[in-house]
Amino acid sequence: MNANKSEGNQDNGGDILSQRRRKNQELKAKGVNLYPNDFRVSHGISAVRQQIEQAPELMGPEGPVFSIAGRMMAINRFGKSAFIRIKDGSGELIQAYLQAKALGESFELFKQMDVGDFIGLTGTLFTTRTGEWTLETREFRLLSKATRPLPEKYHGLKDPEKRYRKRYVDLVMNPEAREIFLRRSRMIQAVREFFIARDFLEVETPMMQPVAGGAEATPFVTHHNALNMDLYLRIAPELYLKRLVVGGFDRVFEINRNFRNEGVSTRHNPEFTMMEFYWAYATHADLMALTEELFAHVARVVTGSAVVHYQGHELNFDGEWPKIELLDALVEIGGVDKRLLDDREGLLAFAKENNISVTKTEKLGKVLTKLFDVLVEPKLIQPTFITGYPVEVSPLSRRSDTNPDLTERFEVFVAGREIGNGFSELNDPEDQRERFLMQVREREAGDSEAHMMDEDYIEALEYGMPPTAGQGIGMDRLAMLLTDAASIREVILFPHMKPVSI
Numbered sequence: 001m002n003a004n005k006s007e008g009n010q011d012n013g014g015d016i017l018s019q020r021r022r023k024n025q026e027l028k029a030k031g032v033n034l035y036p037n038d039f040r041v042s043h044g045i046s047a048v049r050q051q052i053e054q055a056p057e058l059m060g061p062e063g064p065v066f067s068i069a070g071r072m073m074a075i076n077r078f079g080k081s082a083f084i085r086i087k088d089g090s091g092e093l094i095q096a097y098l099q100a101k102a103l104g105e106s107f108e109l110f111k112q113m114d115v116g117d118f119i120g121l122t123g124t125l126f127t128t129r130t131g132e133w134t135l136e137t138r139e140f141r142l143l144s145k146a147t148r149p150l151p152e153k154y155h156g157l158k159d160p161e162k163r164y165r166k167r168y169v170d171l172v173m174n175p176e177a178r179e180i181f182l183r184r185s186r187m188i189q190a191v192r193e194f195f196i197a198r199d200f201l202e203v204e205t206p207m208m209q210p211v212a213g214g215a216e217a218t219p220f221v222t223h224h225n226a227l228n229m230d231l232y233l234r235i236a237p238e239l240y241l242k243r244l245v246v247g248g249f250d251r252v253f254e255i256n257r258n259f260r261n262e263g264v265s266t267r268h269n270p271e272f273t274m275m276e277f278y279w280a281y282a283t284h285a286d287l288m289a290l291t292e293e294l295f296a297h298v299a300r301v302v303t304g305s306a307v308v309h310y311q312g313h314e315l316n317f318d319g320e321w322p323k324i325e326l327l328d329a330l331v332e333i334g335g336v337d338k339r340l341l342d343d344r345e346g347l348l349a350f351a352k353e354n355n356i357s358v359t360k361t362e363k364l365g366k367v368l369t370k371l372f373d374v375l376v377e378p379k380l381i382q383p384t385f386i387t388g389y390p391v392e393v394s395p396l397s398r399r400s401d402t403n404p405d406l407t408e409r410f411e412v413f414v415a416g417r418e419i420g421n422g423f424s425e426l427n428d429p430e431d432q433r434e435r436f437l438m439q440v441r442e443r444e445a446g447d448s449e450a451h452m453m454d455e456d457y458i459e460a461l462e463y464g465m466p467p468t469a470g471q472g473i474g475m476d477r478l479a480m481l482l483t484d485a486a487s488i489r490e491v492i493l494f495p496h497m498k499p500v501s502i
Contacts (some may be wrong), residue, residue, distance in 0.1 A: 016149050021147060036141070036143060041120070042066055045087070045092040046095045061124055065123065066078075067120065067122045068086070068094070068121055069089035071172065072084055072085070081098065081099045082110070091175065095128075095135070097136055098140060102134075103137065119142040157170055179477075180491060199251055207234050210242060214396070215260075217236075219259070220260075234258055235258055235259065237256050237274075239454060243280050250280035255275045256275070266488060269495050272492075274475060276471065282467075284408045287470075323387065324384065330375065333376045334375030336375065344364045374478065382414070383413075384414070390405060395425065395438070397409040397424065421471065422471030422472070423469065423471075427467065428461075436454065
């Protein structure tokens, strides 16, 4: 198509919008239905291409008649004829040729169409002199009139904030955005199929809970009028999934939406997707082996390889990943003096010297993990397991048999960020009660992220939960890795943002 004759679609502010609104009113006054719903599509554009690729002899006026529909993305007018390009839900484009002689009165309607309008076309295929497959249009129908113009083709929608706020336009104009969410969909499907193939049962647990539990986070609060009680949007499904293990479901998983009332950043969105699974008669060591298998499998499904390129790094999910204890990582990677590891006051002084924010009232375990977050986490580029977390920061994890101050817990780090958290589950109801009480005291001291007391969950444990291991994996962060996205907003269709007026 001749680009210099292509109809402009640049948004010049209110002028074009006003013109289009006037045009719509004029068309309505002439009896034109701007939004009909009686056109029937026989083929998607990708199906048309597949059929002709398999049988090229079908090309020509005697070939099959196709009825296609989609959004007009470009118009080249030549008086009594025009070439256009339309795109459908497959994301593919096809060219069409329209002539006044063939279309009669409907060509006059076509002359009132704009880039962005949805149309229906019926015709056969032919090849232009440049070798492009083109629909010889026999019937033209307006299906939906677009009032607002799309961004200009060559500049597109580039500003990230505008792209996130107007994702629907982003998906129309930017094939890269579309591909991100196609990959994300394949990723979720691959995760689901992986666990179903291993006899895990997919379940659904409450999103509104009387007690916010399963993680250390500040919850969103809502109110149920009929019951006259406050409820919390879940910060994690963990405690309900473990109730199901108590009930006899030995392998369960849930791909779930969680809500945490925390800051917004390139790594955080207050509403996000997690996958959590629980496996009876397994240990945290079993989880790590399964995690290696899962990540390599999903990477191959989504990208075709277990080696993924992310923000200049080559990440290898294949094989066995390094396992480093948290205390060792602080010394070997973070540069902390080994003699300080059990010296809370010394660590507080070290944190102050290195401008690391740690409050004086925090216990040793939390000081250690905060130092880890700053000194070690950004340096963990290749997939790595960090093990041996302190009991103080692991209220739901089983204690280590060799060191009761630590737990059988690990976190998964890739590209300098946490992707997953797993552990052998604490199934001793008395120990669990003491851990909850410790969290309650921290909550009363002002820590809004500390765990609440959950008496019903303790009662469930008193009925007996088998030895179990469980893990949560951040689906949004995994999607970032598999799509080379620098910000979590790139992989969430509609990320939360302040209103424009604020």
